[in-house]
Amino acid sequence: MTSSVIRSAVSVFFEYDTPRIAHIRSKKVGLINRLIQLAIIGYIIGFVIVYRKGYQDTDKVQSSVTTKLKGIVFSNYSDIPSIGVRTWDVADYVVPPQESNAFFVMTNVVPTPAQTQKTCPEDPTIDGIQCDSDAYCESLKGTSSMKGNGPITGKCVDSDFPKFNGTKVCQIYGWCPVENDDLLESLKKPVLQNASNFTVFIKNNIEFPKFGVSRRNIFGTYKNDSELSSCRWNRDHPKDKFCPIFVLDDIARDAGVNFNDLNFQGGVMQIVITWNCNLDHSINDCVPSYSFRRLDKGDFKISKGFNFRYANQFGVVQPDGSFKLYRDLYKAYGVRFLVTVQGTAGKFSIVPLLLNVASGLALLSVATIICDIVVLYFLKARHFYREKKYLDIKGPDAFEVLKEESEHPDNDNTPNRKSTSTESGSASIANQVR
Numbered sequence: 190m191t192s193s194v195i196r197s198a199v200s201v202f203f204e205y206d207t208p209r210i211a212h213i214r215s216k217k218v219g220l221i222n223r224l225i226q227l228a229i230i231g232y233i234i235g236f237v238i239v240y241r242k243g244y245q246d247t248d249k250v251q252s253s254v255t256t257k258l259k260g261i262v263f264s265n266y267s268d269i270p271s272i273g274v275r276t277w278d279v280a281d282y283v284v285p286p287q288e289s290n291a292f293f294v295m296t297n298v299v300p301t302p303a304q305t306q307k308t309c310p311e312d313p314t315i316d317g318i319q320c321d322s323d324a325y326c327e328s329l330k331g332t333s334s335m336k337g338n339g340p341i342t343g344k345c346v347d348s349d350f351p352k353f354n355g356t357k358v359c360q361i362y363g364w365c366p367v368e369n370d371d372l373l374e375s376l377k378k379p380v381l382q383n384a385s386n387f388t389v390f391i392k393n394n395i396e397f398p399k400f401g402v403s404r405r406n407i408f409g410t411y412k413n414d415s416e417l418s419s420c421r422w423n424r425d426h427p428k429d430k431f432c433p434i435f436v437l438d439d440i441a442r443d444a445g446v447n448f449n450d451l452n453f454q455g456g457v458m459q460i461v462i463t464w465n466c467n468l469d470h471s472i473n474d475c476v477p478s479y480s481f482r483r484l485d486k487g488d489f490k491i492s493k494g495f496n497f498r499y500a501n502q503f504g505v506v507q508p509d510g511s512f513k514l515y516r517d518l519y520k521a522y523g524v525r526f527l528v529t530v531q532g533t534a535g536k537f538s539i540v541p542l543l544l545n546v547a548s549g550l551a552l553l554s555v556a557t558i559i560c561d562i563v564v565l566y567f568l569k570a571r572h573f574y575r576e577k578k579y580l581d582i583k584g585p586d587a588f589e590v591l592k593e594e595s596e597h598p599d600n601d602n603t604p605n606r607k608s609t610s611t612e613s614g615s616a617s618i619a620n621q622v623r
């Protein structure tokens with residue numbers, strides 16, 4: 190048993206397969222072969238070369254984006270002194286004034302004006318800050334909580350939050366008075382509600398360095414600045430779809446969002462500028478397309494929207510000649526717009542064309558493989574074709590195997606293949622050689 194396994198292994202080791210050409214004359218097989226070849230050639234020419242522009246070299250876009258907003262909002266909150274009656278312009282509501290590939294527009298705000306460093310009652314909504322006596326606050330003296338506004342001085346004082354009238358809280362030392370978030374609840378609508386009418390001018394310069402092509406999203410169709418500033422982006426208008434000035438409401442609408450859903454608590458939007466350019470055509474056809482989407486979609490119950498705090502500091506000279514530092518604190522709610530520039534340019538080049546043609550030609554060998562599978566395994570005459578395709582030849586020096594076979598004619602250790610029975614021929618050749 191073991192010796193027969195070893196003999197088989199040895200005989201397999203001393204084997205060599207060489208392909209030979211079997212020329213099959215058959216309508217059926219020929220047709221299958223031609224159809225597969227046609228499909229492969231169609232895929233290479235139609236899909237790879239024509240549709241996927243396999244004859245072009247490509248380069249990714251590199252870009253710079255700057256933005257400028259315009260618009261004015263007048264808010265009349267004479268009943269809320271911290272907001273009051275005021276006009277908000279671009280320097281108030283764009284924070285920070287310039288960002289890379291992004292801009293933030295404040296749409297709602299909780300201002301805490303004229304804070305200065307002194308002692309005042311802590312925010313009564315903070316856990317463990319309410320007190321009955323100085324003794325309790327004394328025990329917390331010098332400590333401050335994560336959500337707090339400063340270290341506790343040790344005194345128990347009346348809260349200055351109207352909603353907590355009569356409640357006593359520990360006193361702190363810090364920027365006073367502390368921010369009162371309850372203001373947001375008393376607002377029926379966002380402070381800068383008309384922010385939806387603001388316009389943003391997006392200046393986008395791009396380059397395809399490999400091809401030395403530079404473009405920008407402002408075209409010669411605008412004769413001067415005032416003509417440019419009067420256009421507004423409109424997807425359905427042949428000229429205005431290239432206008433680089435966007436109304437925020439249009440951006441939201443195009444993204445399928447109502448701007449009023451964003452402006453109370455804020456949100457995040459994306460502006461995508463796509464430059465896909467075929468540089469084999471006129472350079473004037475290399476133009477951007479704009480698309481928009483809301484990134485923080487979803488019906489969030491917790492931590493809805495987007496806000497952050499910032500402060501404007503200023504100093505005031507006191508009557509005694511000393512200098513006192515003040516700040517206006519703003520808790521800003523608004524929409525953050527991210528500007529993403531993407532795209533590819535393609536230009537004819539012989540190298541990708543030759544590469545695609547060469548890989549296409551290599552793919553043609555797949556036709557032979559598929560035809561072989563069909564002919565040898567699926568056709569009715571598969572046994573006939575198999576007999577013709579495989580030829581088992583025993584070389585003149587295959588004495589070990591031949592000797593074995595002559596000694597044990599019934600013992601079939603030869604590889605399990607159909608053959609065109611050339612064994613006796615091979616044996617006689619072997620004998621002649623010996």
Ligand SMILES: Nc1ncnc2c1ncn2[C@@H]1O[C@H](COP(=O)(O)OP(=O)(O)OP(=O)(O)O)[C@@H](O)[C@H]1O
Binds near residue numbers: 257
């Ligand atoms: N968001 C915008 N909405 C409408 N027009 C705009 C906007 N941003 C800029 N413009 C106008 O586009 C033109 C080109 O703007 P650019 O910033 O290059 O010039 P500018 O003279 O510095 O602009 P300005 O002083 O008016 O802000 C100007 O007429 C400008 O007023």
